[in-house]
Amino acid sequence: MNKITKRKVEAFITERKKDSYKGTYGRVLLVGGNENMGGAIILSASACVHSGAGLVTVATDPSNHAALHSRLPEAMCLTLYDLQQLESMIDGMDVIVIGPGLGRDQRAADVMKTVYETIDEEQILVLDGDAIHLHVNENLPPLKAELIVTPHLGEWRTLTGVPIDDQDVELNHQKVKDLNAVVVLKKSRTEVYYEDEVWENTAGNPAMATGGMGDALAGMIAGFVAQFEHKKHAVLASVYLHSYIGDELARHQYVTLPTHIIEQIPETMKTFSKYDSGKRFV
Numbered sequence: 001m002n003k004i005t006k007r008k009v010e011a012f013i014t015e016r017k018k019d020s021y022k023g024t025y026g027r028v029l030l031v032g033g034n035e036n037m038g039g040a041i042i043l044s045a046s047a048c049v050h051s052g053a054g055l056v057t058v059a060t061d062p063s064n065h066a067a068l069h070s071r072l073p074e075a076m077c078l079t080l081y082d083l084q085q086l087e088s089m090i091d092g093m094d095v096i097v098i099g100p101g102l103g104r105d106q107r108a109a110d111v112m113k114t115v116y117e118t119i120d121e122e123q124i125l126v127l128d129g130d131a132i133h134l135h136v137n138e139n140l141p142p143l144k145a146e147l148i149v150t151p152h153l154g155e156w157r158t159l160t161g162v163p164i165d166d167q168d169v170e171l172n173h174q175k176v177k178d179l180n181a182v183v184v185l186k187k188s189r190t191e192v193y194y195e196d197e198v199w200e201n202t203a204g205n206p207a208m209a210t211g212g213m214g215d216a217l218a219g220m221i222a223g224f225v226a227q228f229e230h231k232k233h234a235v236l237a238s239v240y241l242h243s244y245i246g247d248e249l250a251r252h253q254y255v256t257l258p259t260h261i262i263e264q265i266p267e268t269m270k271t272f273s274k275y276d277s278g279k280r281f282v
């Protein structure tokens, strides 16, 4: 299995071009956060903005709009259940994240259907949390977009039907090929599955075992994929950096919150970008 290491990620995160602007770094739409789980999508959106996505929009329940605006004025927002508005917004996006705090009710299923119907092959869909359950349990239209799925072990069981104790790398890899997606299988040593290879994260620790940590990762993955040309490197780099920051914080903190990790993303990216591809400090 390939290992995602610090040296590799330093080479993946490059300096920004002088003449770039927000349009260079991608447009991301994050869809989720019902009236009970607004925090989930706020964490995802916040991680996405702090990762450097050019423009971030959030479709969430209206009861979350004020909190989102006050926590993250950089993001625009729209009403989760206004399917017409959602449809027209999807059009201009590079990456769409769906699932954090979405819920699994009929309204959530209708939102999923709209996204699946509207999204096209040029776009990338990040499927997380409740969207994984809806993907399995709802009769959805065929998906044209490139798919990145970010299950934890329980969500992977839902997707594949394989009990957690029976999951192993070989069987997981077979299931990934059937799924036709990139799979970020989240656990203490997260694994990233592509059709032809598997990568293992080499960072992360139990101080990160706290609610919302995966929501933050979904937003980071979207932010990286939206701005970096090399999509595989973007996914591997985001998975590693999320855990690397967690490890740095855990040197002094018993528990690390997703908000703590998010705050550290820009500074950590800067440090990683200072190494050139020859791994030399420049």
Ligand SMILES: NC(=O)C1=CN([C@@H]2O[C@H](COP(=O)(O)OP(=O)(O)OC[C@H]3O[C@@H](n4cnc5c(N)ncnc54)[C@H](O)[C@@H]3O)[C@@H](O)[C@H]2O)[C@@H](O)CC1
Pocket: 036, 037, 038, 039, 040, 041, 099, 100, 101, 102, 103, 129, 130, 131, 152, 153, 154, 155, 164, 186, 187, 188, 211, 212, 213, 214, 215
């Ligand atoms: N502040 C918020 O609004 C939060 C909202 N959240 C949302 O809550 C929704 C439900 O997600 P949950 O993951 O809580 O619930 P799920 O019911 O999808 O998954 C929980 C189950 O998965 C299994 N599982 C997960 N990780 C495992 C591991 N490493 N090893 C073994 N078993 C494992 C356990 O059996 C557990 O019962 C999602 O939409 C999520 O985004 C959560 O992220 C928590 C924070």
Ligand SMILES: Nc1ncnc2c1ncn2[C@@H]1O[C@H](COP(=O)(O)OP(=O)(O)O)[C@@H](O)[C@H]1O
Pocket: 129, 151, 152, 186, 187, 188, 189, 190, 203, 204, 205, 206, 207, 208, 209, 210, 211, 212, 213, 214, 215, 216, 217
């Ligand atoms: N013991 C651990 N060691 C390393 N990473 C962990 C550990 N526990 C949790 N994590 C990380 O925290 C995240 C949890 O994701 P998830 O279960 O989806 O959380 P949530 O849905 O609450 O946001 C994953 O990225 C996982 O790798």
Ligand SMILES: [Mg+2]
Pocket: 128, 129, 152, 214, 215
């Ligand atoms: Mg989750």
